[in-house]
Amino acid sequence: MVFVGEATRDRTIERCQTPILSSGLRLGRCQICDKSSPHISSGAGVCSECLLKRTEEALAVTGRIHEESRAKFGLPASPPREGLMCGICANNCKIPDAGMGYCGLVLNSEGRIRRRGGTPDSGILEWYYDALPTNCVAWWFCPGCTGSGFPKYSYSNEKPEKGYDNLAVFYGSCSFDCLFCQNWHYRSLAISDAPQVSSAALAEKATKSVSCICFFGGDPSPQMPHALETSRLALIKADHDHRILRVCWETNGCMNFSYLDQAMEFSLQTGGNMKFDIKFWDEGLARGICGVSNAQSLKNFDRAGRKYFEARPNLPVLTASTLLIPGYVNELEVGSIAEFISGIDDRIPYSLLAFSPQYVMSDLPATSREQALRCRDAALKHLKQVRIGNEHLLS
Numbered sequence: 001m002v003f004v005g006e007a008t009r010d011r012t013i014e015r016c017q018t019p020i021l022s023s024g025l026r027l028g029r030c031q032i033c034d035k036s037s038p039h040i041s042s043g044a045g046v047c048s049e050c051l052l053k054r055t056e057e058a059l060a061v062t063g064r065i066h067e068e069s070r071a072k073f074g075l076p077a078s079p080p081r082e083g084l085m086c087g088i089c090a091n092n093c094k095i096p097d098a099g100m101g102y103c104g105l106v107l108n109s110e111g112r113i114r115r116r117g118g119t120p121d122s123g124i125l126e127w128y129y130d131a132l133p134t135n136c137v138a139w140w141f142c143p144g145c146t147g148s149g150f151p152k153y154s155y156s157n158e159k160p161e162k163g164y165d166n167l168a169v170f171y172g173s174c175s176f177d178c179l180f181c182q183n184w185h186y187r188s189l190a191i192s193d194a195p196q197v198s199s200a201a202l203a204e205k206a207t208k209s210v211s212c213i214c215f216f217g218g219d220p221s222p223q224m225p226h227a228l229e230t231s232r233l234a235l236i237k238a239d240h241d242h243r244i245l246r247v248c249w250e251t252n253g254c255m256n257f258s259y260l261d262q263a264m265e266f267s268l269q270t271g272g273n274m275k276f277d278i279k280f281w282d283e284g285l286a287r288g289i290c291g292v293s294n295a296q297s298l299k300n301f302d303r304a305g306r307k308y309f310e311a312r313p314n315l316p317v318l319t320a321s322t323l324l325i326p327g328y329v330n331e332l333e334v335g336s337i338a339e340f341i342s343g344i345d346d347r348i349p350y351s352l353l354a355f356s357p358q359y360v361m362s363d364l365p366a367t368s369r370e371q372a373l374r375c376r377d378a379a380l381k382h383l384k385q386v387r388i389g390n391e392h393l394l395s
Contacts, residue, residue: 044065073190075100089256121196129209132145133145144212164211167213170216177291178289180361182359206237221253228259249273260300272317275319275320279322282336289325318348322351
């Protein structure tokens, strides 16, 4: 994978110029309540309390920040609402004449929808081979890293599949606009003349050494037709060769029901997994920090859990994760998310991920061990399987 260099980052996103305390932490300020704290991002402009309690005022501030940050990549400030319907993801963009969809890949050209990527013939993406065991959110129960599901879904019994690879597919578009984005450079792919990779060409990369495919990014949701066709073609070849090939997803879940069901079916049949990144529980926090509503993502998770989890509970086909952003994702948010998940099935695995300062919210500290333990304890009140991930990043 090609990552955007630090020099490019500095030209693209201006670092927050906030006071630095003797501890080395930056002191951020909320533009609404004027409070200052190391756990307030001046990049985001507002504190979590104002997003929760003074939501409309706070959203006016974050709206301007989203607009400014997206303008640097030539992307629309918000999902357009007048024009031709796109229909690929749950943002349901209605694109005006000569306009662009929120993801940057869909255009209204002279009264017709034109897709620069996301079709079976054209995916905007990067791909690479990631040797197993890999740093996957689901590593603690997936067949590739644990041997679970042997011999139907894994080549190895009770140990990682050493000698095999994950085909990692990094899509250069997203249906959210997270101000803390850990893979923010995908935006450069969305608006560039990046080479387009067809589903057929990508499926050929699933060679005999590949035992799983993971679609992530960015997010696969704006390019689901491409990902689904890639999965279908790769599985035809794997079935012909009598090979194991698991299909997995890391997504914000912002897709329509039809694509969700097709993706879940592929994962269910192959021993794969769909990993939902549930960013927030509160709608105000989600809209302020991620740019759009999280309502459809929660509905999709509920649908996926109720329709598919019981079909393979001992080798989970569905899991959730949440990034523990200091000052914005606390034990109350995590507890609410965990309670929501447990209402579907309390056996669904839940990963709490350590935050690394990135993108617009690069002025925040990393997640503390204390915060991670508090959030884990809150989640364990509702769920049976909770794990802290990326522990090496904890401060």
